[in-house]
Amino acid sequence: MQPIPNASLDPDDWTDLRQQGHQMLDDMFDYIEHIGQRPVWQPIPDAMRQAFDEPLPHSATPLAQAHARFMTQVLPYAAANSHPRFMGWVQGGGTPVGMLAEMLAAGLNANLGGRDQMALEVERQIVHWMRDLFGFPDTASGLFVTGSSTANLMGVLVARTRALGVNSRVTGLGNASPLVAYAASTAHSCISKAMEICGLGSQALRLIAVNAQDQIDTQALAQRIAADRAAGLLPFLLIGTAGTVNTGAIDDLAVLADIAHQEQLWFHVDGALGALGMLAPDIAPRLAGIERADSLALDFHKWGQVPYDAGFFMVRDGTSQTDTFASPAAYLTRHTRGIGAGSPWPCDLGFDLSRSFRALKTWFTLVCYGTDKIGAVISHTCALAQTMQQRLQDYPDLELMAPVALNIVCFRFRCNDADAVNAEIVADLHESGIAVPSVSSVNGHTVIRAAIVNHRTQASDIDALLGAAQALGRQRLAAQSVIAEQPTSSP
């Protein structure tokens, strides 16, 4: 086969493409500007779903046509975490600024695995900002990743390498003393998964009981560590949570830091939900102790409102990060000039050599809104949760099910068979399009959970959720009593 004279995927004449691109941008501005007027969610009709069960597209389709499909077949059937009445899970709302920055990143098409490029300086800028925000020293290193599931896995890996020595990368776990790690029973399931992935196994993660505030019980923790040591095991890692997904509880990080220090454990903080509370003056004091973490996971796409995905991992002692992830052969022979300079590279600090420019949308978000404003949004979501707790008193059929620690409110509709009924109410709420909370479990009870993360959410959205939850609960009870009163079917 011969080279093609013009194989480029760029158009010969850019006029139509540009015009179509501007139309696409306007459509997205329209979507975001008016998102609150849409249903939060709607069921996907079967026929619509089948639109994405086609054969491999051998021939070209005009961009306008592909875009039309996006507008009619994808956009209306989104999970819509950008919507002000989405409160189902801890997910940020995104911003138009973040969208535009992501467009720039995609046009630049940078691969941030390495090399001497300014994109990496933008990423390093965010690392320095986070170092300053969390009181980490100049020796700290950091890296953008997809999200905290990956960042928490990296925390486990760095701790494992520190416990077993760098040579364990070569030898594997072998017959090393059995390592054990500690976290609250309410810690995110990705911690357990990280233990599986790294080969230690989930049973090597001790899930410690929590107190009435859903924080890890530090006495029970100390006892378990002592018992494990007595049994010949090797405690190596303590994981604190800054904001549990269920109730927003923040472990007493200062006490955990003390225990980690005394017991010589690696202290990792899962701050996926709560770490960026450092930007909010009324939340930051509750994170005291986070500045003593050995490593930290957080997500800019939650409270930071950066579009998905933008997770972040930081290590106090940067050497531990390169010791865990850098390939010495590549790392030590890096060039000193040309595009191959600029060591260390991100590929020395994590898994990936192929990495999109997540730092850019984060930089634009922090710079264009300012961190004080982001902090104010964070405070606002917590204040809304307090408002919601108060408003619940106005709804006689609803009851609060857990203390409101941060920005998450768990409640339910009072009735017989409440577990089953409340699960149905949540699905009814989804199908109504009015609001999206989620089903969760608190102290063995099925609850309706509202996680208030989105900057667009207002007090009126809270009222809409509570009003609809009560009304749909009553409808469901009424329907049940109608069924109960119906005669059995005639013969």
Next chain:
Amino acid sequence: MQPIPNASLDPDDWTDLRQQGHQMLDDMFDYIEHIGQRPVWQPIPDAMRQAFDEPLPHSATPLAQAHARFMTQVLPYAAANSHPRFMGWVQGGGTPVGMLAEMLAAGLNANLGGRDQMALEVERQIVHWMRDLFGFPDTASGLFVTGSSTANLMGVLVARTRALGVNSRVTGLGNASPLVAYAASTAHSCISKAMEICGLGSQALRLIAVNAQDQIDTQALAQRIAADRAAGLLPFLLIGTAGTVNTGAIDDLAVLADIAHQEQLWFHVDGALGALGMLAPDIAPRLAGIERADSLALDFHKWGQVPYDAGFFMVRDGTSQTDTFASPAAYLTRHTRGIGAGSPWPCDLGFDLSRSFRALKTWFTLVCYGTDKIGAVISHTCALAQTMQQRLQDYPDLELMAPVALNIVCFRFRCNDADAVNAEIVADLHESGIAVPSVSSVNGHTVIRAAIVNHRTQASDIDALLGAAQALGRQRLAAQSVIAEQPTSSP
């Protein structure tokens, strides 16, 4: 603190934001349209680098100002893999269509960890397309990831779970029979890293010698497996490479599939570079055997020209993937209606719960260009490599250093101390802005490597690289001889 009446990060008046957004889009169209007229790369001045060493931005900066910084401080100092004369590493060029699709994804701000949303149907569409393209059965499952480093790690993990049983997720590696894996000595370093991460250790990866075509020596492989079994070890995984980074070599995948079948090994193919060659009629036959892989890693951001990042992982028997990654507690209690329906979710198939909508830019790329055209681009890059091999004969000071197997050409400037001089020539080329090849090593020799991946690259770009390499080599020799002739400094 009270809720703020309007905490939203959206503007009250969208006029300015819209206008600025359209300016940003036009700037990116301009950048891509005229990218060939820029230097491929230029050194970053120290003062420019320091622009990204600022304190945390507490107050807001106008978007226009942030964008101006991007245009003047970031864009000119890119690694520029979108440039037609970037041939340094195996990286795709991106497209304006991919950029626009990524903008849509960022505006939608979907999190593809789970839930019943149409974005997941788009991802499933790509899974079905890849299933068909690679001849995988209907039971195959797949997932977008950042890149093949992660996809290869997932392949190792699925193979590990299959070898040790699902309960090994709970128990860890423990005292299991020592598992060993096999790959060519030219396999990507991420395979070794995957062995480290999963706890087996890099020494459990047997790096097998290669033949003259840089393919794994299947006789040496068979001998090593037999020797390991005789030593009481447990061979569990064979990794074939479809396109090595150094020379583009493709292992004999059909023979590897036979060996894996006979030896009951998990057969994983690292197709980061070459798997999408299935779209090119003249390349596809060389991938024969890939349809028998148990799992497969590939990157759409390389030959697929999708903007970074868009890696992909696929498993023949989908049950093995959920057995490895799903949390049974969550997976088995998924809802059947409302937004919480639609199981299995991507979080059951991999690490991440936070996942951006990588499938959308991939869908737009495949649909809008058509897979025949993408295949033609792939053939074109291989034809250009053949052209380059021929043209090398016109440059008396340059010599080919490895057989051209696919789309990668390794050559060097002939001279004394060639290893050192060629490394300098590559840096000179970078600094010239004319072309970006990379330094690599073939059979112990330092070589200049050109990986032709970008759809924008033409024969004239090949000539520009070869001409500049020869000219800069001659300049460097001349400068050396001047230095040699200079008298030693006077006392």
